[in-house]
Amino acid sequence: MHGPLRLAEKPLEVEPPEDQSASHEDDSSQHQQDLPLLHHQEV
Secondary structure, three states, X not given: OHXXXXXXXXXXXXXXXXXXXXXXXXXXXXXXXXXXXXHHHHO
């Protein structure tokens, strides 16, 4: 029982979902700011 439990806990620590979520939010924020900037320059 200790074997499978350790394996399941290892992947969670190696690939944290919170890190990916934060990165995704940062990307979205930059994209939203880039969109209005481009629009203003085009107009």
